[in-house]
Amino acid sequence: MEWFDNGWGLSLVVFLPLVGALALLAVPKKDEETAKWLALFTAIASLFFGVVAAFRFDYGDAGALQLGTKLSWIPSIGSDYEIGLDGISLPMLVLSAAIVVLAIVYSWDHWPEPHNPKGFLILILFLATGMAGTFVAQDLVLFFIFFELVLLPMYFMIGIWGDKSKVKLPGFNREVETRLYASIKFFLFTLFGSAFMLLGFLALGLKADTFSIPELADLGASGAFTGTFAFLVFGALFLGFAVKVPMWPLHTWLPDAHTAAPTVGSVLLAAILLKLGSYGFIRIAIPILPDEAKSWAPAIAILAVIAIIYGSLACLAQTDMKRLIAFSSVGHMGFVMLGIATLTPVGITAAVIGMVAHGVITGMLFFLAGSMQHRYHTREMARLGGNLKLMPILGGMLGFTAMASLGLPGLAGFWGEFMALLGSYQPLEGLSLGVFRTSMVIGAIGTVLTAGYLLWMLQKVNLGEPKAEWDDHEFHDVDKYEMAAWVPLLIAIVAIGVFPKIVTGAANDAVQVLMDKAFF
Amino acid sequence: MFDYHALAPDFIVAGTVLAVLGADLFLPAGRKWLSAVVGILGLTLALIPIATLAAGDEGVRAMLDGSYVIDDFALVLKVFFILTGYIVLLMSVAYIEEDRYxxxxxxxxxxxSLLGGMVMASSRDLVTLxxxxxxxxxxxxxxAGWRKADSRSNEAALKFFVIGVLSAAILVYGMSLVYGMTGSLTFEGIRAASASxxxxxxxxxxxxxxLVGFGFKISAVPFHFWAPDTYEGAPTPVTAYLSVGSKAAGFVGVLLVTYVAFGGAPDIWGPxxxxxxxxxxxxxNLIALRQENIVRLLAYSSIAHAGFMLVPFAAAGLVExxxxxxxxxxxxxxxxIYGIMNLGAFAVVIAAARRTGSGQIRDWAGLGSYAPGISILLTLFLFSLAGIPPLAGWYAKFVMFLAVLQDANGWTIVLAAIAAVNAVIALYYYARVVQSVWMDAPPEHINPEPEPTGVSPSLGLAFGMLAVAVVVVGVFPExxxxxxxxxxLIAGG
Structure with missing residues (x-):
């Protein structure tokens, strides 16, 4: 297995989907079965190697980069193909590989219009490579490439397979289709952020004469980056990552993109793509610029609590079920960012487990919302109702997942919120206690609001009597593909809730090492 | 005095030029395309001495008191012009044959015209340049005026000619002033004398x-206004050549005069x-947002790209x-990199315009549903122009930003920020074409049945090679x- 530990294993996890996508190009468009099996096979192979990586991983030394390699890539600019895995990236890598497999399984029989499974699967596999690559990249340029690689597939996924209803935009006379508006908005927002992020990366690389993230983190810990330079660089990185998270007030692309995307697109967006931003804070911004992180932390905390409250209140104003779940992401990512802002091991571990939990839970919610839309042909909560009577299994799953989302102890959603609040009671020494304890209190109010809107949604959608318009409808409950895609997620929700060590076992030590290096 | 080995590439191309002209006399009417084959063979032949020159380790070969030089810069640019020639020839064959001129x-x-570019790459004095x-x-x-029965082609040629002559006059006047002050025509001589x-x-x-003279050639704002009309009116392969070959020639000139000849006076050309x-x-970029015609859109995009290419100059000139x-x-x-992706974009535009019978972006709606191959390639080249990784364009933007930020001061940071915002604006209009192609429904008058003739093999070869290049260079920019x-290395700094 030596070859596996020398970087080949991780490279396989990252690039197998890409190979699958290229192979798919050669499959004739009509031969859908071959396309589906090929895509599923490569995604499972990628997940398999991801799981092997989790077993080969040395948990006793989770803070160190493992299973990686460093090969010369672009010597002209001093950038290398440097990859590696530590306790923070490991859970994210496995999560992303797993969600891709489930997305393909779910798609098996649920192709959004205009059909074309071949094209859809190619995009999913491209996304898989981009997401996995971002989590293993240990070189800023490589990270940037993978970070951007997800843009195109998601743009096409929303733009081609997205919501075809018309919207009227303020200030424009013509109506446009939601998918067109949402896809370009997503693309422009993210590219805007990442253009500045790239400037930040370049400034760091030029100053330190290396693009290697571990080397930059060593330099950062020894105080190599200070003054106006560090301030500007952190600002640039902040812009890039904050758009992706998204943090309030840069979040406006999110509800549109999530709502317009096809089900699988929303799932991948919510479960993985958003995490690229918060992961960037943990992996790059904080370790490399610890002093700037300290001075920006209160601002991040304030924005995070605004996101929590704003997201929750916005949820209460929604009539569209999918849009409600989209706004709930804003709130949940607010907790993740609050955890990160504390700059304590507790807070950042909270962020990591919050990221995984949000990925699993909100991914599941989007699956459910998509399947309901598929059956009811509407997302309007006013027209839904009594879902539990019409489709008991699906309704039950929705109830369960919503409970997990609102942070019920014993389920996955609890740990991230709870630990983030715990962390902000006692943030890193030198940070303003006033700001963080106020944030904690407001955040705690946010958890109540979160419970409020999710219960409100359940009440409207799941409970009560079915509306008269559905009387003549025959609803079939969860089918076997949906079962196959959802049961693993439900198991994960319980497993992480009862036994959070699945995530923290690796992440805890890695976060500790990271923090010790940066701040002590 | 003459180093015939060093001159061999230029001589071979010059010979090819004459051979093509001669061959035309003897070729029957239906076989005129064989001229293109002669051209391609000649260009290939010219690559051989370039390879031997590059493999040799004699360093810089200078002739005529340093006025004509073979060094790495000259060799790289000569290869670039020859490859541009290849692609444009491949693009032209079917197009020109159908045109019946x-x-x-x-x-x-x-x-x-290509030979001119090759000469420029070697020139190290003002007159040769x-x-x-x-x-x-x-x-x-x-x-540019090749389609002589088409009034827009005439307009294109006339505008191009008038502006071209004007810019040449300005350029020569500027050169004469420089010569008058420094008493030297060679770049080294000017550089040495410029301090005083x-x-x-x-x-x-x-x-x-x-700089103004060259500004017209590279179509930098405010000397750009001829470009969109000329690009639109000229035959599309010629437009491709103008936007890549001719523009690159202009940049060769700017590179040589600023870094070498005026290397001692960056405080003048920097600002x-x-x-x-x-x-x-x-x-x-802002005007490109409003374009309805694909060629005009690419014309404005090429103006914007000229701006991106100028950014490193400004940075180098402004920082002590x-x-x-x-x-x-x-x-x-x-x-x-711009050469690769812009030629590719034009090659695909020729194919797509032929398929849809229109150059209006609106008429290309739904192209992806009935011509997926062309559409995928079009998407590839446009997003490469936008600089989206992992397509080649990202590296071009990357090194541009790298050059700006490496010795940053306030001015260069502002320029970097302008460039970053513009990279985002540019995405919007490229994406609009892609959106029309993939996401809009085809207009009713389009016949979605595949055409019996399809894409001509030479054109297909051209954009096929370029598409491979865009992806491979994007992944391995080295x-x-x-x-x-x-x-x-000739910049010396």
Whole structure:
């Protein structure tokens, strides 16, 4: 297995989907079965190697980069193909590989219009490579490439397979289709952020004469980056990552993109793509610029609590079920960012487990919302109702997942919120206690609001009597593909809730090492 | 006195130019395309001495008192012009044949213009540079008006000609002032003498006029207004050539005069080019947003790209003691990569316009549903132009930003921020084409059945090779970077 530990294993996890996508190009468009099996096979192979990586991983030394390699890539600019895995990236890598497999399984029989499974699967596999690559990249340029690689597939996924209803935009006379508006908005927002992020990366690389993230983190810990330079660089990185998270007030692309995307697109967006931003804070911004992180932390905390409250209140104003779940992401990512802002091991571990939990839970919610839309042909909560009577299994799953989302102890959603609040009671020494304890209190109010809107949604959608318009409808409950895609997620929700060590076992030590290096 | 080994590439191409013209006399009417084959063979032959020159380790070969030089920069650019020639020939064959105008002379003029670019790459004095530039432009005027029955093609040629002559006059006037002040025509001589005259207003005026002259050639704002009309009216393969070959020739000129000849006076050209770069990016991109015609859109995008290519100059000129090498390398990388992706975009535009019978973006709606191959390639090239990884364009933008930020001061950071915002604006109009192609429903008058003739093999070969290049260079940019690095050694900094 030596070859596996020398970087080949991780490279396989990252690039197998890409190979699958290229192979798919050669499959004739009509031969859908071959396309589906090929895509599923490569995604499972990628997940398999991801799981092997989790077993080969040395948990006793989770803070160190493992299973990686460093090969010369672009010597002209001093950038290398440097990859590696530590306790923070490991859970994210496995999560992303797993969600891709489930997305393909779910798609098996649920192709959004205009059909074309071949094209859809190619995009999913491209996304898989981009997401996995971002989590293993240990070189800023490589990270940037993978970070951007997800843009195109998601743009096409929303733009081609997205919501075809018309919207009227303020200030424009013509109506446009939601998918067109949402896809370009997503693309422009993210590219805007990442253009500045790239400037930040370049400034760091030029100053330190290396693009290697571990080397930059060593330099950062020894105080190599200070003054106006560090301030500007952190600002640039902040812009890039904050758009992706998204943090309030840069979040406006999110509800549109999530709502317009096809089900699988929303799932991948919510479960993985958003995490690229918060992961960037943990992996790059904080370790490399610890002093700037300290001075920006209160601002991040304030924005995070605004996101929590704003997201929750916005949820209460929604009539569209999918849009409600989209706004709930804003709130949940607010907790993740609050955890990160504390700059304590507790807070950042909270962020990591919050990221995984949000990925699993909100991914599941989007699956459910998509399947309901598929059956009811509407997302309007006013027209839904009594879902539990019409489709008991699906309704039950929705109830369960919503409970997990609102942070019920014993389920996955609890740990991230709870630990983030715990962390902000006692943030890193030198940070303003006033700001963080106020944030904690407001955040705690946010958890109540979160419970409020999710219960409100359940009440409207799941409970009560079915509306008269559905009387003549025959609803079939969860089918076997949906079962196959959802049961693993439900198991994960319980497993992480009862036994959070699945995530923290690796992440805890890695976060500790990271923090010790940066701040002590 | 003459080093025939070093001159062999230029001689072979010159011979090819004549052979093509001669061959035209003897070829029967249906076989005029064989001229193109002669051209391609000749260009291939010219690559052989370039390879032996590059493999040899004799360093710089200078002739005519250093006026004509073979060094790494010259070799890299010669190869670039030859490859551009290849692609444009491949693009032209079917297009020109269908057009039913003269064919033999077309190839003759195209190759003659290329030869001009190759001469410029070797020139190290003002006169040789000017002769080379005129050899690039003269045939290009005729090529732009090739469709002589088409009034828009006539307009294109006339505008191009008038502006071309005007810019040549300005350029020569500027050169004469520089010569008058420094007493030297060679770049080295000017550089050596410039320290003593750097404060003289006449010398400053000379430099500014030279830059304005080249500003027309590279279509930088505010000297760009001829470009969209000319690009739209000219036959599309010629437009592809103008936007890549002719523009690259202009950049060869700017690179040589600024870094080598005026290397001692960066405080004059630095701020000037800062303004040109910022204006070109902003104006080019903003006007591109409003374009309905794909060729006009690409014309404005090429203006904006000229702005991006000028950014490293401004950075190098504005920062005291900045490394000129890095900036030089960045612009050369950008020009090489831009050449690949812009030629690719035009090649696909020819195919798509032929398929849809229109150059209006609106008429291309739904192209993806009935011509997926063309649409995928179009998407590839447009997003590469937008700089989206992992397509080649990202590296061009990357080294451009790298050059700006490496010795940053306030001015260069502002320019970097302008460039970053413009990169986002540019995405919008490229994405709009992609959106029309993939996401909109086809208009009713389009016949979705596949055409019996399809894409001509030569055109297919052209964009096939370019598509591979765009992806491979995007993933392994070192392929381009090493050439740019070798070429940058003449900047001396």
């Amino acid at each position: 003269y064919q033999g002379e077309y190839y003759f003029l195209l190759l003659a 000017f002769v080379g530039l005129e050899l690039v432009s003269g045939p290009a005027f005729l090529l 005259v750097a404060e003289e207003p006449v010398f400053v005026l000379g430099i500014l006029l030279v 000037t080019l800062w303004i040109l770069a910022a204006l070109s990016m902003v104006v080019g 003691g900045a490394s000129l090498n890095q900036a030089f390398e960045a612009t050369v990388s950008y020009v090489l 392929l381009i970077a090493q050439f740019a690095k070798a070429a940058s």
